[in-house]
Structures are given as structure tokens and as C-alpha cells.
Amino acid sequence: MAMRSKDAPAYVVEDDDDPEPGLGARIRSARQLRNFSQVALARAMRVDQGLLWKWEHGKRTPRLAKLIAISRILDVRLDWLALALGPMTRPRTRT
Numbered sequence: 001m002a003m004r005s006k007d008a009p010a011y012v013v014e015d016d017d018d019p020e021p022g023l024g025a026r027i028r029s030a031r032q033l034r035n036f037s038q039v040a041l042a043r044a045m046r047v048d049q050g051l052l053w054k055w056e057h058g059k060r061t062p063r064l065a066k067l068i069a070i071s072r073i074l075d076v077r078l079d080w081l082a083l084a085l086g087p088m089t090r091p092r093t094r095t
């Protein structure tokens with residue numbers, strides 16, 4: 001069952017069967033935060049929706065190039081997505 005530990009930020013849902021704790025949950029959290037369905041994100045990345053589901057559920061691990069693509073499409077920091085380091089997003093700068 002997916003659940004959030006008391007120490008995890010509210011936007012991170014941890015999946016008990018994820019062999020790499022948190023990576024799939026971070027992908028899913030970022031996708032949901034940006035209002036992307038699995039189908040929409042998979043299309044944007046040109047991957048099968050089933051593969052994205054496997055990443056989110058810890059059945060497969062995305063290659064670095066795919067993590068970079070996810071971070072760009074969803075506008076989240078790569079270090080947060082891959083390693084859970086720092087904040088999820090970059091601070092907005094005024095233009």
C-alpha cells in the first residue's frame with residue numbers, strides 16, 4: 001500500500017514495494033503535481049505508458065537520459081528527482 005511516512009514531505013508518497021525507495025514516488029509526485037496523466041507524460045517522453053508505470057512502481061529503473069527528460073518536462077530539479085537532494089523545484093526568478 002502506498003503511504004507517506006511522517007518524515008517525508010507531503011508531496012512524496014512512498015511505495016512499500018519500491019526496491020529503490022522514493023524514486024518511483026518522486027516521479028509520480030512530480031507528474032501529479034504538474035497535472036500530467038501517465039499517458040500524457042509517456043507520450044511527451046515517447047515511451048510506453050506501461051514502462052512509466054513500472055518506473056513509478058519500482059519494477060524498473062529509468063536510465064539517466066530518461067530522468068533528465070522527466071525533470072525537464074515536469075520542471076523539477078534532477079538532483080531531487082534522482083537522489084532526493086534539495087527542493088523539488090528551482091526558485092523562480094523575476095524577469
